[in-house]
Amino acid sequence: MSTAFEIDADSIVEPGFYAATVQSVSRLSPNLVRVVFGGSSLRYYAGLDAPDECVTIHFPSSVEATLPPMTLVGGTWGYHDVATRPECRNYTVRTRDDSTVTVDFVLHETGVASSWARSVQPGHSVVLSRPRSWYCCPENTDWQVLVADQTGLPAVARALETRRPGLRTHVILEVLDGADVQELAVDSDVTVEWRIGTGNGLTPSVLPDAVASFDRPDGVGYLWFAGEARSSRLVRSHVRKQWGFTTRQCSVIGYWREKAEEWLASYRRYEAMALAGYRRALREGKTEAQAQEEFEALLERVGL
Numbered sequence: 001m002s003t004a005f006e007i008d009a010d011s012i013v014e015p016g017f018y019a020a021t022v023q024s025v026s027r028l029s030p031n032l033v034r035v036v037f038g039g040s041s042l043r044y045y046a047g048l049d050a051p052d053e054c055v056t057i058h059f060p061s062s063v064e065a066t067l068p069p070m071t072l073v074g075g076t077w078g079y080h081d082v083a084t085r086p087e088c089r090n091y092t093v094r095t096r097d098d099s100t101v102t103v104d105f106v107l108h109e110t111g112v113a114s115s116w117a118r119s120v121q122p123g124h125s126v127v128l129s130r131p132r133s134w135y136c137c138p139e140n141t142d143w144q145v146l147v148a149d150q151t152g153l154p155a156v157a158r159a160l161e162t163r164r165p166g167l168r169t170h171v172i173l174e175v176l177d178g179a180d181v182q183e184l185a186v187d188s189d190v191t192v193e194w195r196i197g198t199g200n201g202l203t204p205s206v207l208p209d210a211v212a213s214f215d216r217p218d219g220v221g222y223l224w225f226a227g228e229a230r231s232s233r234l235v236r237s238h239v240r241k242q243w244g245f246t247t248r249q250c251s252v253i254g255y256w257r258e259k260a261e262e263w264l265a266s267y268r269r270y271e272a273m274a275l276a277g278y279r280r281a282l283r284e285g286k287t288e289a290q291a292q293e294e295f296e297a298l299l300e301r302v303g304l
């Protein structure tokens with residue numbers, strides 16, 4: 001049975017989905033646009049405390065358009081009709097309050113989300129869903145290193161604002177332009193290293209090398225990484241093999257993928273096998289991080 005449900009940009013949509021109307025758009029820097037979302041539905045948004053809280057944003061087919069109706073299939077609301085299913089992408093919640101959610105979009109050459117952010121205006125609407133997070137710095141950590149390209153800048157900024165007092169923190173951020181450098185919440189326990197003009201789809205990222213040459217302090221450490229997927233694999237491999245970090249001591253997330261279209265075409269051939277391996281690992285009692293490592297290892301073996 002399938003029931004249509006009209007999305008009213010200013011009302012509550014189905015559980016887990018939040019209609020969001022653009023309240024303001026501002027250009028933060030050459031490659032970043034800040035969008036503040038509002039609307040009565042966001043009063044019910046159940047966010048997460050983690051600094052890398054992210055939401056899936058469902059985009060209409062053009063900025064002015066509204067999203068197609070959601071349907072209820074097998075007891076679950078969603079965009080089940082593949083013919084009209086909207087494109088969706090993951091974005092970090094930079095800040096939020098009782099009725100707004102703020103997101104910083106990187107502007108890159110092509111892409112549904114980037115193009116939307118380039119031309120969006122107040123009054124346009126999207127739907128948010130699935131708040132999730134990965135940052136999980138264990139209580140007994142003495143120091144952490146936060147590493148990201150421009151896509152991870154919102155999460156790093158939030159991590160510094162919510163940092164446990166006394167937690168020594170080193171930050172490595174790679175941005176395209178000197179003007180993309182932001183003022184961050186730092187004190188004497190925080191050091192920040194900006195890498196300017198590399199990575200971010202322009203050149204190979206310097207982040208894997210920066211992690212490899214990071215002079216680790218004594219004590220128990222934690223690493224959080226967000227950036228291009230291939231760089232994330234190099235970083236994960238380094239901290240697991242060279243630093244001897246356990247999966248609990250690192251959260252390494254590929255936020256986007258260079259030449260995503262080409263990669264996806266090849267991935268389709270191995271998707272079923274890779275996902276089956278991931279689910280098997282979870283059934284065997286492995287953690288999500290361990291299952292993810294096995295998934296990545298399989299893709300690496302087939303050249304992806």
Ligand SMILES: Cc1cc2nc3c(=O)[nH]c(=O)nc-3n(C[C@H](O)[C@H](O)[C@H](O)COP(=O)(O)OP(=O)(O)OC[C@H]3O[C@@H](n4cnc5c(N)ncnc54)[C@H](O)[C@@H]3O)c2cc1C
Nearest residue numbers: 091092106108111112113114151201255256257258259260
């Ligand atoms: C948990 C999580 C949180 C994220 N938070 C943020 C955030 O706060 N801000 C943010 O801007 N992004 C964030 N991202 C990354 C964002 O989801 C991706 O960059 C996404 O692919 C952009 O979608 P698109 O439709 O613009 O481009 P796509 O349609 O996905 O890709 C189109 C083309 O652009 C390229 N491309 C995609 N992203 C980039 C990029 N960043 N730089 C250069 N080339 C790119 C692809 O290789 C592809 O060739 C996050 C990702 C995750 C997983």
